[in-house]
Amino acid sequence: MQGLLKLALRNIFRHRGRTAMTLASIVFGVVALILAGGFIEDTIIETGEATIRSNTGHIQVARRGYWEYGSQQPEHYLIDDVEGLRRLMAAMDGVADVMFRLGFSGLLGNGRSDWPIIGEGVEPDREARLASYLTVVSGRRMTDKDRFGMMIGAGVAKALKLGAGDTASLLVSTPGGATNLLDFEIVGVFQTFSKDYDARAVRISLAAAQELLATPGAHLGVLLLKDTAATGSAAEALRRQLDGKEFELRTWLDLDEFYNQTVTLYRQQFGFLTAIILVMLLLSVSNTVNIGIFERVSEFGTMLALGNRASRVFGLIVTESVCLGLIGSLLGVVIGVLLAMSVSQVGIPMPPPPNADQGYISKVLVVPEVIGLAFLTGLLAAVLASILPARKVSRMHIAEALRQGV
Structure with missing residues (x-):
C-alpha cells in the first residue's frame, strides 16, 4: 500500500498541467460550499437573534391556556404573583434577566383620528437589555422614569x-368591562424586524398599563438567557420547576413560525446547492481524469504486461484520485476559511428580508459542519470520477492497451 501511494503521488506531480486543472475544479467547489454554507448559517442566526432581541426573548411563561384562548379572554389569564414567578425564573442558571409584560388592545388617537393597536405594558429598563434589535428611528428609548411615556411602532x-x-390618547377596555382613557407622551418611534408588528405595536410602562387596565398582574414572563444555544436545556429545567403549577412555557422557536419556515427553506436550498456543486465537480473532474487516464493507457498496459494484477492498476488510478481529492479539498478548506474571515471583516449589506423593515450586515461564518461537508464533497467527487475509467482501463486486454502507445 505504501508503494502504491508513493507511485500515485509521483504520477500526480509528473502530470502537473492536468493536476492543476483538477485541483482548481475541486478547490472552486469546496470554496463555493464553504462560502454559501457560512452565509446561509449567518442568515439563520441573524434572523433568530432578531426575533429574540426584537420581541420574544428566549422563553416566555404564561398561565396555562393563554396562547390558545388569551386573545378572547385575556383577563382570565393574568399572573397574580409576578414577583414570586420572577424569583423562580431568575434563580435558574444562565439567566441574564427576567421581565414581565401586560398585553392589551385598544384605540390610539391623535385628536383627529384613531388607529387600532396592540399594546404591551413593559418594564422599560429591563426591556432595553433585551431589545438590542429594536431600532429607535426618532426620539429615544423609554425608561422606568417615563411613567406615562409611550413608544410606538x-x-x-x-x-x-x-x-x-x-x-396621544389610549382608549382600552378594562377586565371588568369598563372603558378607560389615558394620555401619553410619545418619547420614541421604534422599528423592529417585523413590519406587521411595527404597524400595530405600542409600548407603555408596566405600571401605566396596570393602572389603565385596573389590574396588578401581567400576562407574560419573559426570560432572557446569556446564550441562545442554552434555550433547550433552560426550557426543560424551567418546565420541571413549573411542573404541577398553573403555568406553561414556550421557547422563541415555538413562538416564531416564520423563523422555522425560513430555516427549513434555507436548509433545503443549501442541500440542493450541494447536490449541484457535487454534479459540477463530477463532470469537471471526470473530464480531466478521463483525459489523463486514457492518455496513459499504454503505461497501464505495460504494468499489466510486467505481471501487475488488474486490481493494482485499478487501485493506482483510484489512489491518485484520492490524493487529488485530499489535496484539492484541503486547499479549498484553507482558501475558503480565509475568504470567509476576510468577507466577515467587511460585511455584506443585505436588504430587508420578507415581512421586515430593516436590512442587516451579513457575514460568512466558519461552520465546522459546513467545512466537513465541503471537504467530503470535494473528496467524493474526485473518487467517483475515477471509478468508471479505472475499471475500464484495468480490464483492457494487454495487447490492446500496449497498441495505444504505438
Missing part, C-alpha cells in the same frame, strides 16, 4: 402622523 407613527414629543 413606525407603522403606527406613519398612520397617525405622530412623532417624538407628541401626545
Whole structure:
C-alpha cells in the first residue's frame, strides 16, 4: 500500500498541467460550499437573534391556556404573583434577566383620528437589555422614569402622523368591562424586524398599563438567557420547576413560525446547492481524469504486461484520485476559511428580508459542519470520477492497451 501511494503521488506531480486543472475544479467547489454554507448559517442566526432581541426573548411563561384562548379572554389569564414567578425564573442558571409584560388592545388617537393597536405594558429598563434589535428611528428609548411615556411602532407613527414629543390618547377596555382613557407622551418611534408588528405595536410602562387596565398582574414572563444555544436545556429545567403549577412555557422557536419556515427553506436550498456543486465537480473532474487516464493507457498496459494484477492498476488510478481529492479539498478548506474571515471583516449589506423593515450586515461564518461537508464533497467527487475509467482501463486486454502507445 505504501508503494502504491508513493507511485500515485509521483504520477500526480509528473502530470502537473492536468493536476492543476483538477485541483482548481475541486478547490472552486469546496470554496463555493464553504462560502454559501457560512452565509446561509449567518442568515439563520441573524434572523433568530432578531426575533429574540426584537420581541420574544428566549422563553416566555404564561398561565396555562393563554396562547390558545388569551386573545378572547385575556383577563382570565393574568399572573397574580409576578414577583414570586420572577424569583423562580431568575434563580435558574444562565439567566441574564427576567421581565414581565401586560398585553392589551385598544384605540390610539391623535385628536383627529384613531388607529387600532396592540399594546404591551413593559418594564422599560429591563426591556432595553433585551431589545438590542429594536431600532429607535426618532426620539429615544423609554425608561422606568417615563411613567406615562409611550413608544410606538413606525407603522403606527406613519398612520397617525405622530412623532417624538407628541401626545396621544389610549382608549382600552378594562377586565371588568369598563372603558378607560389615558394620555401619553410619545418619547420614541421604534422599528423592529417585523413590519406587521411595527404597524400595530405600542409600548407603555408596566405600571401605566396596570393602572389603565385596573389590574396588578401581567400576562407574560419573559426570560432572557446569556446564550441562545442554552434555550433547550433552560426550557426543560424551567418546565420541571413549573411542573404541577398553573403555568406553561414556550421557547422563541415555538413562538416564531416564520423563523422555522425560513430555516427549513434555507436548509433545503443549501442541500440542493450541494447536490449541484457535487454534479459540477463530477463532470469537471471526470473530464480531466478521463483525459489523463486514457492518455496513459499504454503505461497501464505495460504494468499489466510486467505481471501487475488488474486490481493494482485499478487501485493506482483510484489512489491518485484520492490524493487529488485530499489535496484539492484541503486547499479549498484553507482558501475558503480565509475568504470567509476576510468577507466577515467587511460585511455584506443585505436588504430587508420578507415581512421586515430593516436590512442587516451579513457575514460568512466558519461552520465546522459546513467545512466537513465541503471537504467530503470535494473528496467524493474526485473518487467517483475515477471509478468508471479505472475499471475500464484495468480490464483492457494487454495487447490492446500496449497498441495505444504505438
